[in-house]
Amino acid sequence: MKARWDIFCSVVDNYGDIGVTWRLARQLVAEHGCGVRLWVDDLRAFERLCPEVDVRLDRQVQEGVDVRRWPADWPATEAADVVIAAFACQLPPGYMEAMAARARTPLWMNLDYLSAEDWVVGCHGLPSVKFKGVQKYFFFPGFRAGTGGLLREAGLLGRRLAFQRNAAWQQQFLQTLGVFPAAGARLMSLFAYENAGLASWLDVLAADGCTTHLLIPEGRILGDVQRWLGIESLSVGDVQQRGALTVQVLPFVPQTQYDHLLWCCDFNAVRGEDSFVRAQWAGRPFLWHIYRQDEDIHLDKLDAFLELYTEGLSAPARTALVSLWQAWNADGNMAHSWKKLLEHWPELTVHAEKWCLEQGSRPDLATALVQFYVNWI
Template sequence: MSESNLSEIKEITVLCKVLDNFGDIGVVYRLCRSLSDVNGSLKLNLVVSDLETFKRMAQEINPELSFQTYRGWNIFDWNDAETCTKYFSENPPTVVLQTFQCGLPDWLDEIIYGEEFSASKKLCRIVNIEYLTAEKWAEDFHLLRGAARTASVRKYFFMPGFTPKTGGLILDKNFTECLKDKNYRKSKIESLTKSIPFSDEDFKILVFSYPKDFSFFFEAVNEFSQKSSRKIHVYVAPGAGLASFKKTESEYQKANFCVDYLPYLSQEAWDAFLCSMDFLFIRGEDSFARAALSGIPFLWNIYQQDEEFHLVKLKAFLDILNCPKINEISWLYNRNFGLECGPEAIDAWGNISECKNEADAQKKMAELLKAILFNLDGIKPAFRNFSKKTLDLGNLSEKLLDFLPLIK
């Protein structure tokens, strides 16, 4: 990143409307940490709609406060229009990052598009940081200019992604250290591993999922545990899928592996824990991106959409991952047999599986997961190669800071 660009952009306001629990705020929190890593003098204003969720990954946050400082950033409660209006009327933003199509709060819309700001002759750059996708359209939308209502506002799209024609992924110092340094990882989870069993010798599986029937998981991992030379340890993260995992566990009486339930972790500890695993069941946006960068084999539980359209997004990722052995189980893991597939999902996948209902899918997933676990060395190279290619794209935050001064 050039020194001139570092000096030109002095303050950024980041907007986060929390919709999917940890995914939205997880990405935004990481983005802010990475921006600060790149430029320590950058002033950041973070406007969040759900401070309670933010607190779960940054314990120092106080959800009761409409304004607070954290890590040198200004943190605002999106919902407190009075506090926000007062501050931003006196300090009109010149760079606004809208994350995940969150739009502008009404109070900020009135400031940016108001007569006073237009008369000031200042320019407000609004950049939409979009959802991560491997679909081809991400390349077409990256750095595309959008429509704005006045000449004093410029709007652009900025696409995270997995190719050189996108912005890449966020790389913060904590995560990159977790990738490289085993001792660093241990230091970040030291307090956690005092309260739950954790051994380098164990085969460790992390489960962070949306609600599912995990019968296939228990059958496959149980057989793997019986025949493995290593002790199998499963760690389950809190969130939407926790209750369904516990339900399946209560119904399954013959597990030969250990299960521990994790507390809410700081994002730094979460990164270290994730990077210490042997296999991942992962969901959401931020954790999916970390899994993709980690080089650890994983299955992705993608956020469900109408007409099973999420399966199109899933297929786009699997195509560039290029690990055919996980394709069918990925489809089954994300298929809701209570819904009809739309034409886009059918076109993307064709006849990937003969399963027509959940019962058949459970049997097939158990069979496929066993094959994966017993032959993990056969798929590790695909995940490692994908990780290297994605890391080689560079840091989204640096690319973003290079782009912002070009908006005139």
């Protein structure tokens, strides 16, 4: 009999938390035959990623996953064999009592945030707190051996490569979004938090000798784009041109379509955690807008990833990439660092694909979680 899994997701950053848990739940069902209940406290945010979700329902099945509303008044519920608290969310007290009441206690894991910091390897898989005899374990996604790996569906990289080799497929997909880039234009995507450094980047793109078509999924960065354009409103479907730069606002799309969008683009600016990982699977140069934390501790995570990611780059290419990422995450001036990055574009493009294949050779996160459970029992 396959194990039953409960995954708890408290939506904090709109789409990152639910994005990760929704991908994980689907993969556990589709590839490992697990029975999965996904408890979500914000179905409205979930609906953006999965439009089929009915936000009025307390229980529904989507792609084989038993999706449950996480209510304020917790009902009596039998605990599953494996319990995942995503991103250190606090489980309902009633559910914790149900875990302790089981004849065989469940495996309880805290699926933590993704980090490239050295200490993650030493903490991955270690026991944490106990609740009435139920032991919780740390489970860390990561980029190194000795961590839980990254979310990656079976065959993903093969599908991506086939898509990127087929210009007709890419054109057909873009046309479904109303995107018709000029011949030879650099195609870029921008999904980010608010950023005061955006104007300097758009300025240099508009003045560039190469045309750029910038695709912006509906989100928090639109206000900054609107101010730079000097217009009163900016909404889905709008297309604006300034010099060599064309800006186009896209609707928020489901996860599979977002993957295809990343695969189409020559460069992707992403944010948070879920889109950060998906940009790496695209095998193209990218820019990460990390979620800000108190006392700037997020910058340690940024630097740790950059140290790992830039291994193998020439010193000038590494300097250009690091400068761009640091400027973007400090709301700094992007003009000089973007121009320097363009000087090393071929090397950075080859490196992005190499990094993707290297990470793709490691066990994926869902498989690592299942293996952890098998080892535990």
